[in-house]
Amino acid sequence: IQPLLEIKHLKTQFFTSKGIVPGADDVSLTIDKGKIVGVVGESGCGKSVTALSIMQLISEPGKIVGGEILFDGRDLLKSSKQQMYTIRGNEISMIFQEPMTSLNPVYPVGKQVAETLLIHNSHLSKEAAKKAVINMFELVGIPDAKRRFQVYPHQLSGGLRQRIMIAMALICKPKLLIADEPTTALDVTIEAQILQLLKDLQEEIDTSIMIITHNLGVVAEVCDDVYVMYAGKVVEHSDVFELFDHPKHPYTKGLLKSMPRSDVDEQRRKLYSIKGMVPNMLRPPQGCRFHPRCSEAMDICKKTEPTVVTINEQHCVSCWKYNER
Ligand code: SF4
Numbered sequence: 001i002q003p004l005l006e007i008k009h010l011k012t013q014f015f016t017s018k019g020i021v022p023g024a025d026d027v028s029l030t031i032d033k034g035k036i037v038g039v040v041g042e043s044g045c046g047k048s049v050t051a052l053s054i055m056q057l058i059s060e061p062g063k064i065v066g067g068e069i070l071f072d073g074r075d076l077l078k079s080s081k082q083q084m085y086t087i088r089g090n091e092i093s094m095i096f097q098e099p100m101t102s103l104n105p106v107y108p109v110g111k112q113v114a115e116t117l118l119i120h121n122s123h124l125s126k127e128a129a130k131k132a133v134i135n136m137f138e139l140v141g142i143p144d145a146k147r148r149f150q151v152y153p154h155q156l157s158g159g160l161r162q163r164i165m166i167a168m169a170l171i172c173k174p175k176l177l178i179a180d181e182p183t184t185a186l187d188v189t190i191e192a193q194i195l196q197l198l199k200d201l202q203e204e205i206d207t208s209i210m211i212i213t214h215n216l217g218v219v220a221e222v223c224d225d226v227y228v229m230y231a232g233k234v235v236e237h238s239d240v241f242e243l244f245d246h247p248k249h250p251y252t253k254g255l256l257k258s259m260p261r262s263d264v265d266e267q268r269r270k271l272y273s274i275k276g277m278v279p280n281m282l283r284p285p286q287g288c289r290f291h292p293r294c295s296e297a298m299d300i301c302k303k304t305e306p307t308v309v310t311i312n313e314q315h316c317v318s319c320w321k322y323n324e325r
């Protein structure tokens with residue numbers, strides 16, 4: 001398997017008036033061709049910052065200050081603005097949590113998707129673009145696709161709007177789709193349908209997918225590989241089965257314990273939550289950033305940052321517990 005995307009030691013910082021916030025701090029991450037990769041963690045852990053860094057959509061006062069982002073053999077961080085413009089939406093595209101904010105309320109949805117296609121394929125006729133959009137609407141499960149081409153965003157349900165966004169993201173057949181909390185705004189039934197759709201589409205158009213979520217249920221549903229992030233860093237990486245069966249990092253274990261489960265009687269089971277709070281990233285804790293919340297913290301954890309330990313070929317963790325000293 002060849003990697004499609006390889007992020008190496010990415011550092012993205014925010015230069016605020018109060019100081020420097022390390023949004024993504026030495027993040028390394030690989031997405032192989034044909035895989036669905038989950039990036040999971042609480043809000044503010046750096047998952048969206050990592051995604052926006054790939055797209056080079058980090059805005060002031062943020063800045064990518066180090067690392068490499070290799071996509072299909074090219075370093076995106078060395079690409080020009082013009083090159084990024086042709087990559088975004090065409091080779092890499094992104095969908096967000098709330099489709100309403102990304103759709104233009106005064107244009108019919110079909111026209112908006114057709115425009116995305118035409119921007120990157122100027123040789124296409126309007127008629128051909130319309131046909132391609134209607135085909136894509138059918139592919140993403142929008143019923144009555146021909147009529148739906150003409151409707152406005154507010155005339156659609158939240159689930160259908162997200163399908164429109166997926167159609168827009170996929171209309172140029174990107175090699176990589178980044179989905180940032182794609183189902184967070186949807187109810188559980190619709191969420192399950194959208195996740196199934198992403199899984200089907202991955203196979204159908206052979207797009208690799210990066211799913212950003214705070215919800216391990218979403219990861220369990222669709223992902224092949226998982227990266228767990230905490231306070232700007234990747235703390236654990238594994239294939240999905242190993243992560244759920246043999247989690248190593250105390251933070252991952254906490255996330256798993258706090259995951260609502262349909263097979264356990266909610267009445268009898270008190271929902272666990274990880275004690276303490278996400279750290280203030282202006283002054284992140286010394287040593288292991290998770291140590292103030294970790295019930296297994298040792299002296300060294302408070303002073304020295306843990307190094308990455310390889311458990312096996314598919315499984316790495318940054319935690320002193322697994323370091324032989
Ligand atoms: Fe806990 Fe120490 Fe491991 Fe950090 S390095 S997760 S504080 S045991």
Ligand code: MG
Nearest residue numbers: 043044047048
């Ligand atoms: Mg986010």
